[in-house]
Amino acid sequence: MPSITIEIRKRYDREVESALMQAVHEVMVEAFKVSPRHRNVTLVVHEPHRFIGRTDCPAPDCLTNVSIFLLPGRSTAAKRRLYAGLAERLEGFGIPRRCLLVKIHELPAENFGVRGGQALCDVELGYPVDV
Secondary structure (H helix, E strand, O other): OOEEEEEEOOOOOHHHHHHHHHHHHHHHHHHHOOOOOOOOEEEEEOOHHHOOOOOOOOOHHHOEEEEEEEOOOOOHHHHHHHHHHHHHHHHOOOOOHHHEEEEEEEOOHHHOEEOOOEEHHHOOOOOOOOO
16 A cells, blocks of 8 residues: 655656656556555656756756655565666656655554555555565
């Protein structure tokens, strides 16, 4: 039940933005073995003057931050698969690898409210988190 927020500095066509969100979700599904139906992805487009980033990014308009909020338990190997997969897939959208920052926020299950107000620790996930 990971939750993903993608922050970018420029607008794309609606179809491209949808494809970008779907690509990030698919990489997360592949790397972390979560159910593809457990989808919660938000895209935030910042005005360029409100989003500054790495000075070594060769295309500042392509600065992209991906934040993933999830339960603890994924291995370092799974996280490495995620980072590499995101860098590869987002290059297809013209986002250079040096312009990408991925942040994983691991939160305990009691810090998520789901399915009509239940604590996630009281819900069966249907997939493992120790991948």
